[in-house]
Amino acid sequence: MPNVIFRYEDGTATKVAVTAGENLLEVARKANVAIDAPCSGNGSCGKCRVKFISGELDSVQTRHITDEDYAEGWRLSCCSKVTGDVEVLVPDIASAYKSRMKVADLSSPEEVAIFDRAKQDVADAGITFENDFSVVELQMTAPSLEDTMPDNERLSWAIEAATGIESVKLTYHVLKKLPDALRDNEFHVNVVLKKLHHSVLVYDVVPVTEERICGAAIDIGTTTVSAVILDLRDGKILAKASAGNGQIRYGADVINRIIESRKTGGEAKLQKAIIDETLNPMLHNMCRAAGIQGSQIYHLCVASNTTMNHLLLGVNADPLRMEPYIPDFFETEDVSAYDLRLDVHPNAKVIIAPNIGSYVGGDITAGTLVSMIWNKPEFNLFIDLGTNGEIVFGNSDFMMSCACSAGPAFEGGDISCGMRATDGAIEACSIDAKTMEPTFSVIGKEGQKPVGLCGSGIIDVIAELFRCGIISPKGKFVREGDRVRHDHYGIGSYVLAFKEDAAGHKDVEINEVDIDNFIRAKGAIFSAICTMLRSLDFDVSMIENVYVAGGIGSGINMRNAVTIGMFPDVEIDKFHYIGNSSLTGAYNMTLSTEAEQKVHDLAHNITYMELSTDPSYMDEFVAACFIPHTNTALFPSVKQEEI
Amino acid sequence: MPNVIFRYEDGTATKVAVTAGENLLEVARKANVAIDAPCSGNGSCGKCRVKFISGELDSVQTRHITDEDYAEGWRLSCCSKVTGDVEVLVPDIASAYKSRMKVADLSSPEEVAIFDRAKQDVADAGITFENDFSVVELQMTAPSLEDTMPDNERLSWAIEAATGIESVKLTYHVLKKLPDALRDNEFHVNVVLKKLHHSVLVYDVVPVTEERICGAAIDIGTTTVSAVILDLRDGKILAKASAGNGQIRYGADVINRIIESRKTGGEAKLQKAIIDETLNPMLHNMCRAAGIQGSQIYHLCVASNTTMNHLLLGVNADPLRMEPYIPDFFETEDVSAYDLRLDVHPNAKVIIAPNIGSYVGGDITAGTLVSMIWNKPEFNLFIDLGTNGEIVFGNSDFMMSCACSAGPAFEGGDISCGMRATDGAIEACSIDAKTMEPTFSVIGKEGQKPVGLCGSGIIDVIAELFRCGIISPKGKFVREGDRVRHDHYGIGSYVLAFKEDAAGHKDVEINEVDIDNFIRAKGAIFSAICTMLRSLDFDVSMIENVYVAGGIGSGINMRNAVTIGMFPDVEIDKFHYIGNSSLTGAYNMTLSTEAEQKVHDLAHNITYMELSTDPSYMDEFVAACFIPHTNTALFPSVKQEEI
Structure with a gap:
């Protein structure tokens, strides 16, 4: 059986024995080697690049690997078959997207x-903010030949005496640990109780020094x-x-x-x-x-x-x-x-957390709780930007929600140099309109070189490229310069950092395919907002606040997001980034029985709109696949620089 | 690492790699090789005999292995250390006690x-005879774009419509299989429901052809x-x-x-x-x-x-x-x-099934249900003969219970040729008082040769040896003959089948140590009965019926059990063997919610008597360690033959 060695840039490695003929990406998956393959290994995304070091590997060169790359050893793992012992390098860029815990x-x-x-x-x-759990301290008398009550009855009596609740049930977990827990603590313990309708359930028996639940x-x-x-x-x-x-x-x-x-x-x-x-x-x-x-x-x-x-x-x-x-x-x-x-x-x-539709789930109902749009008379918009984009619009009387498939672009997927908002990600960028030179900030320690671009960085780069007239409303490169180049298929790209200034093994750049992917993602969001508002006979002027949540990060530049036509053109101070509302919503639900109930109530009160069956959505989407939009009247504040 | 090969008499074998120096019995345990060790491997019971075939084994010869046995290769596995590759035979006698399923x-x-x-x-x-489970057939309409209710709600509505119960809960098991179960059966299914207080819990969704619960x-x-x-x-x-x-x-x-x-x-x-x-x-x-x-x-x-x-x-x-x-x-x-x-x-x-004491458990409370002694005005005795012996005495007004440690003798343990009541066990025996020749029946197919003795067989042999005057009331051999012999320690034994007529590798015999062990077991039972009756100021004449349960088997000869002083000397037609009452009791509890409740009621109504803290029990026990008893007046019907 051939052996595959996956080497990482930090010097560590994973070795695995395989059957000859196995697909290298499959081998990596089985061995838990994190190699991104957003397209699930069908050769279309070009993200699963590894660098051949030595041995035997039967690879097909695709459009994602240039002749120069191929000569340097770059291969797509999904297009490579293991034919003998082989050693490959898994670059940070390939595993950065799935960051370590x-x-x-x-x-x-x-x-x-x-x-x-x-x-x-x-x-x-x-x-x-109350829930059903509590901790009660109990002091019992130890058993003797005159008092031979079983441990579980002894505990139940003590709990009844302490709480006044007659019906005490023990979980198996407690039944199992009880003899030791009582004797190790000389029958002086804390119990963790969960209140049920007419009884309590004992979850745990712990030393009196342990109070945390x-x-x-x-x-x-x-x-x-x-x-x-x-x-x-x-x-x-x-x-x-x-x-x-x-x-x-x-x-x-x-x-x-x-x-x-x-x-x-x-x-x-x-x-x-x-x-x-x-x-x-x-x-x-x-x-x-x-x-x-x-x-x-x-x-x-x-x-x-x-x-x-x-x-x-x-x-x-x-x-x-x-x-x-x-x-x-x-x-x-x-x-x-x-x-x-x-x-x-x-x-x-x-x-x-309850779902309200096949594509609007518990992340949104939990998020709606903390967006607080359900508690205000004015109309607000809540947008959760994830791999799917979901939108809730409404107020204390009424709420409507829909989802659109934005794809992974906001989290760096489907973008050649895209990555999650972790170390090495360009998270913000501006471009000098004259020199076309970029200025950017990179997540990580002082001096961290860029590895790729995260969602907020991509928004900035596209907005700046457009503002500077480097790309057209269609996302095509229309200016020439040191940082703008075209490959032999004619696809234009803009280099943010040349190989020598980057942490990875190639230039950090954004190309027309990336921009096109991102335009589709932002178009999906904007057209979803438009379709929903129009179905209600509303327009954007009636939006009081826009709450933006999701992994795109607190670094999101709302001005730039409006510039590219992702968000409606309303006053910038109406936008608020509220972080990971799915997590903070879940936090409230865990802590408070009433908050949990409230999310269920919200779920029942939000009307779900299925965009995929709405005939006007596709028209809206096509119109939104421009920077900022085919109808520039919708974006009066967006202007390109005069060069 | 040395290898140990365990060979069985049926020709199969188990091979296992071990660390040098490991105890052979421990090795067998880890490898799931069934070798009896009733004493848990401390060298005292002599049951874990294996026959050394080849290789290296460092064994200590104990009193359980004669020089002749040792020369033939017999070793106690608990007294043997693996020092190199070794191959041993595991005889049927050693594994028969733990019979195959x-x-x-x-x-x-x-x-x-x-x-x-x-x-x-x-x-x-x-x-x-009712329980909380039922099967209901449901025909639902399939979902459509106009009817997009989730599967679990669709099922819940259909159940509510069919049963009138508004609160329907689904187990995770059902939630998990539901999409397939509904679609594979075109939304026409049987559901398995368990009625709770004010709701039903759905346990399963199955094809309409499946009705069993x-x-x-x-x-x-x-x-x-x-x-x-x-x-x-x-x-x-x-x-x-x-x-x-x-x-x-x-x-x-x-x-x-x-x-x-x-x-x-x-x-x-x-x-x-x-x-x-x-x-x-x-x-x-x-x-x-x-x-x-x-x-x-x-x-x-x-x-x-x-x-x-x-x-x-x-x-x-x-x-x-x-x-x-x-x-x-x-x-x-x-x-x-x-x-x-x-x-x-x-x-x-x-x-x-509920316990009522540290040594009277759910087997007895479940068994008491089917003994029916709780439903009759007359006083009856219920005896469960297992590794522990438990006794319940009483009537519809009052019941008392105690337990005694009989040891494994009734199931063939602690007896050199003892075994469970499976193929090869002598289950019944009579002895000719003149010739001292035995006649016995062996469990198994026609012509099955004896391997050992099960509980009922041991009772018969001891009763017959006593009746024929071959052993004294103390269980010592007092007649001489071809089948009676003494080893070089002077311990007498009686051979039921010589090696050539037996299925195993040695004579099937019973010796004075075995008889002594069995006398202790029967003495424990009888003295428990006496101690309990005396504490109530009762005597055996007030016992209307004796219900005997347990694995000793339907072959038990009640007359012989009285002869050896195991059961009180009452009319033989008062004895009834009721089989495995623990299992039939559990059967009733599974099937009927009321039967389950009844067993809990019985458990609360049976008074538990702790024999080990009763000072008179030890005196009773010592007096009962004779055949039939030191006080022969208690056994008027028991006579020895005049030879």
């Missing part, structure tokens, strides 16, 4: 401020997963982490994931990728950071789009993507941690 | 008659495990199986098992032995025999002694064996199949 440093105040703010906003609207809030994005562990008593954030969604190697968007899940064993494979490879490692790391056991997490809330929560539950999601687009569920009731094999307390209930 | 042939009417009878008796006492009743004995799968609608037995308790290699009795469970990882190991190695294989085989999926078993009842149900739940059982003898629980409420990783429907509730 990151546990946040909570000493930084901004990491937790957003949760405090989201909680305060919801509390100010009259939602009570924890919950977890999880945002499962198509690309990125974020989570926090919180104290259920006061909402304090105990740990926070983010990681790439382990399913990404099975496709960048929900449609490719669903298709992959329908292959033999696919549902289990996709479920394993999110649970065993993403969520459980995140939970382990967060528990370690918080100094708790997984079994001390008694309550969870997951906010995610409809496809993600279907795949999380291992449910056949195929009916979601095929007419008439039917989900298995909007709401779930009885999903527990043991059902999903999550490494928390097995009886922890997993609240799934 | 047996799935019953249900075409034999007596296999099911006992369940019908037990159900009828309980029904005649006014218990209703199944339950399982399981008796976990210290030595033997028996189980049935039944139809929850009508109680029909769909499959039946028995197997050795996989924990047996960690000790023959509950005390040795508890000690073993307290070693590192011991609780998990003991739990694995019963669940993964015993119950799940039995369930798989029964499901195959019944033609159902494990997930179609929606409800279970387990009846077992207190130690067995603690070890089943993976609970620290140490407080059971140490003063003041405290169980973790008498009753459990919330144990589910997923908690125990049983391969049935994950939401199946596992009812544990």
Whole structure:
């Protein structure tokens, strides 16, 4: 059996034995080597580049690999067959998109401020921050030959005496640990209780020194997963982490994931990728950071789009993507941690933030809670920019929502030098209209060289290229210069950083294909807004505020987003970036039973509009695939520089 | 690493790589090679004999291995260290005690008659045979662009329309399979419902051709495990199986098992032995025999002694064996199949028949139900003969129970040629008083040669040896003959079958040590009966009926059991063998919610008497360690033959 060695730029390596003839991308997937393949390995995206070092590899050269690249050793792993021992380099650019897991440093105040703010906003609207969990200290007498009551009855009597509640039930977890927990602590313990209708359920028996009762809030994005562990008593954030969604190697968007899940064993494979490879490692790391056991997490809330929560539950999601687009569920009731094999307390209930349509899911209903648009008389717009773009418009009387498929462009997908907003990403950029020289800021330590472009960076670059007249409203290069060049297919590109100034192994650039992809993404968003407003006989002037959420990052330049025609041309101070509203919404739902109920109420009150069956949407979309728009009257503030 | 090859008499073999210096019995345990070690490997029982074939083995010769045996290759595996490659023979006698799993042939009417009878008796006492499960057929309209309700809501509405119950909850199992189950069956399905207080829980969605809803009743004995799968609608037995308790290699009795469970990882190991190695294989085989999926078993009842149900739940059982003898629980409420990783429907509730003391468990409370002594005005005695002996005495007004440690003798343990009542066991025997020649019947096919003696056979042999004056009331050999001999320690024995007429590799015999062990076992039972009756100021004349249950088998000769002083000397027609009452009791509890409740009521009404703290019990026991008893007046009907 041939051996494949994957080397990383940090000097580490993964070695794996394979069957001759195996596809290199498949080999990488099985070995958990993170190589991006947004197109799911069909050769169309060109992202899965690896550099051949030595050995045997049978590769097809595609349009994504120039002759020069090929000569340097660059290959697409999806177009390569392993024919013998081989050693390849996995460049950072290929694995940066799926960044390594990151546990946040909570000493930084901004990491937790957003949760405090989201909680305060919801509390100010009259939602009570209470849940069903409590900790009670018990002192029991030890058994003797005269008092031989079994341990579980002894505990139940003590709880009844302490709480006045007659019906006490013990989880299996407690029944199992009880003899040791009582004797190790000389019958003096804290119990963790969950109040049910007419009874209490005992979740845990712990030493009296342990008072924490924890919950977890999880945002499962198509690309990125974020989570926090919180104290259920006061909402304090105990740990926070983010990681790439382990399913990404099975496709960048929900449609490719669903298709992959329908292959033999696919549902289990996709479920394993999110649970065993993403969520459980995140939970382990967060528990370690918080100094708790997984079994001390008694309550969870997951906010995610409809496809993600279907795949999380291992449910056949195929009916979601095929007419008439039917989900298995909007709401779930009885999903527990043991059902999903999550490494928390097995009886922890997993609240799934409710879906309202096949393409508007729990990330949006949870996000709507913290957008606060449901609590105001004026009309506001809430936009969540993810791999799918979702929009909610309305006020305290009425709300409507729709979704559009923006694709992964906002998170750096479908863009040749695109990447997530992590170290090495250009997150902001301006261009000198005369010299066409760029000035940019790069995420990371002082002196970090650019690796690629994240969503906010791409918006800036395209807006600046347009403002400077370097590209036309159609996104084609119309000026010449050192940084503008055309390949032998005639495709123009603009170089932000030449190879020698970049951290990767090639120029950081943006080309006409990238710009075209991004124009489609922003066009999808803008046309969704227009279609929805028109269906209500509204126009953009009636929008009081625009709340923008999502992984595109706080670095988003709203002015530039208007310039490229992504957002409607309203006063810039009406735009507010509210961060990861899916996660902060889930945080509120975990902490407050009333907030959880409120999200369900909101879900029932938001009207879902299916864009794919609206005949005018396609016309709107085509008209929006210009910079800023074919109808420039919609963007009176957008001007190109006079050169 | 040296290799150990275990060869069996049927020609099969198990090969395992070990570390040099490992104990051979430990190696066998890890490799799941069934070698009996009732003493848990401390060298005292002499049952773990294997025959050295070739290679290297460092063995200590103990009193259990004669010089002749040693020369033939016989070794105790617990006293042998693996020093290099070695090959040993595991004789049938060593593995017969833990018989292979047996799935019953249900075409034999007596296999099911006992369940019908037990159900009828309980029904005649006014218990209703109803449970919370039902099957409902649903025809739904398929979704369309005009009717995009999610699958779970569609199902819930249809159930509400069919049953009138508004609150419908779906298990995760159903949520997960729903999209396929609905579409594969064109939205025409059967649903399995469990009625809760004010709602229904949907357990399954199946094709309309599938109407069965199944339950399982399981008796976990210290030595033997028996189980049935039944139809929850009508109680029909769909499959039946028995197997050795996989924990047996960690000790023959509950005390040795508890000690073993307290070693590192011991609780998990003991739990694995019963669940993964015993119950799940039995369930798989029964499901195959019944033609159902494990997930179609929606409800279970387990009846077992207190130690067995603690070890089943993976609970620290140490407080059971140490003063003041405290169980973790008498009753459990919330144990589910997923908690125990049983391969049935994950939401199946596992009812544990309630314990009433550290040594009177759910096997006795379930058995008391079917003994029917709770429903009669006259006083009756219920005796369950297992590795522990338990006794319940009383009537419809009052019941009292106690337990004594009989040891494994009734099931063939602690007896040199003892074995379970399986093929090759001498189950009945008579001896000619003049010639001292035995006549016996052997379990198995026509012509089966004897391997050893099961419980009923041992009772017969000892009773006959005593009746014929071959042994004294103290169990010592007092006549000489061809079949009576003494070894060089002076220990007498009686040969039932010489090596050439036996299936094993040695004579089938019974010696004075065996008889002494058995006298202690029967003495424990009889003295428990006496101590309990005396504490109530009763004597044996007030006993109307004696119901004998347990694995000793229907072959038990009550006359002989009285002769040896095991049972009180009352009219023989007052004795009734009622089979495995633990299993038939669990069967009733699985099938009928009222029967389950009745067992809990009985458990609350039976007074538990702790013999080990009763000062007169030891005197009674010493007096009972004779044949039939030191006080022969208690056994007026027992006479020795005049030779």
